[in-house]
Amino acid sequence: QSALTQPPSASGSPGQSVTISCTGTRSDVGGYNYVSWFQQHPGKAPKLMIYEVTKRPSGVPDRFSGSKSGNTASLTVSGLRAEDEADYYCSSYVGSNNHVVFGGGTKLTVL
Amino acid sequence: QVQLVQSGTEVKKPGASVKVSCKASGYTFTSYAIHWVRQAPGQRLEWMGWINAGKGNTKYSQKFQARVTITRDTSASTAFMELSSLISEDTAVYYCARGGPVAGSDWGQGTLVTVSS
Numbered sequence: 613q614s615a616l617t618q619p620p621s622a623s624g625s626p627g628q629s630v631t632i633s634c635t636g637t638r639s640d641v642g643g644y645n646y647v648s649w650f651q652q653h654p655g656k657a658p659k660l661m662i663y664e665v666t667k668r669p670s671g672v673p674d675r676f677s678g679s680k681s682g683n684t685a686s687l688t689v690s691g692l693r694a695e696d697e698a699d700y701y702c703s704s705y706v707g708s709n710n711h712v713v714f715g716g717g718t719k720l721t722v723l
Numbered sequence: 724q725v726q727l728v729q730s731g732t733e734v735k736k737p738g739a740s741v742k743v744s745c746k747a748s749g750y751t752f753t754s755y756a757i758h759w760v761r762q763a764p765g766q767r768l769e770w771m772g773w774i775n776a777g778k779g780n781t782k783y784s785q786k787f788q789a790r791v792t793i794t795r796d797t798s799a800s801t802a803f804m805e806l807s808s809l810i811s812e813d814t815a816v817y818y819c820a821r822g823g824p825v826a827g828s829d830w831g832q833g834t835l836v837t838v839s840s
Contacts, residue, residue, distance in 0.1 A: 613785065615767065646825050650768070657818060658760075658768065660828040669828050701768050705824045710782050712758065712770040712825050 616641065616702055616715035623721040624692045632718045634685040634702030640713055642683035646705035649678055649687045652717075653698045661700075662687060689720070697722045725749040727819055727831035734837045740807040743834045745819030752800035753777035758826040759793060759804045762833075763815040773822070774802060809838045 617635040624630040634641065634649075641647055647665045650658035660669050662678035665685060675690045685704070689696055702715040730744040745757060758773040772783035774793045781793050787806070795802045802819060816833040820826035 644824075648825055648827075652768075657830040657833055658820075660826075663825075663827065703768075703770075703825055710824075711784060712773070714760075714768040714770055717767045 613706060613709075613711060613713050616704060616713055618700075618702060618715040618718045620716070621719045621721065623723055624689075625723045626692050626694065628692050629688060629690045630692060630720065631686050631688045632700055632702075632720070634687070634704075634715050636683050636685075636704055636713070638683060639708045640704040640706045641680065641685050641702075644705045644707055645680070647678070647680060647685040648703045649676075649685075650701045650703065651696075651698045652701065658701065692722050694722050696720060725821065725829045727821060727829055729817075729819060729831040729834045732835045732837075734839065735809050737810055737838060737840055739809050739838075740805060741809060741836050742803055742805040743817050743819075743836070745802045745804070745831050747776075747800045747802070747821065750821070752795075753797055755821050755827075756823060757793075757795065757802040758820045758822050759791075759802075760818045760820060760826060761815040762818070763812070766815075769815075770826075771804065771817075776802065806836075809836075811838050814838045 649662040652658045665680045700718045726748045728746045759771040774781045792805045819831040821829040
């Protein structure tokens, strides 16, 4: 199972919006609504930011939103803040074998 | 509140095995799956496998299929991940995470496993 494809880096200035893409196949991202997004700061465990494509766990700011079109999911961070600078990983269920796959990760820099 | 507490740092020699534990509290252990995810230094998150804590059935990533065993002890609300035939490339932080079909919002603190001769 190959990793989902994410851009290695993304950036934006405070207050701006940035969108990170996550491309898979019909067997994972395109076939199921089990796409999640995780934020990870250095030395910390991943934190769930979006689940089931568009849902936000309690406590996650509504500046974070998720969407999906075909085999590509996206995470949008609006009103960028310094604390949003982190690595972001997408994840998807893989229905053909009941597995899970992660993306390669995107380093978000707040300029 | 939900907590997943993992066992401590391990240092192993090449060829050895390591067994990491993940003790759950704050929820009904058998109602969720436990996923295992690892992260080598400077690398991406990598899914290893999961166990249905209720039924005990497992699924493993093809990459680790031959070397990983995930088990659970329902009486202790604890899941275990054992990785055998360790090589230096297995040096990583290993995480457990509560979830359903995918890992969810509750993760352990991570266990550093270092493989070195």
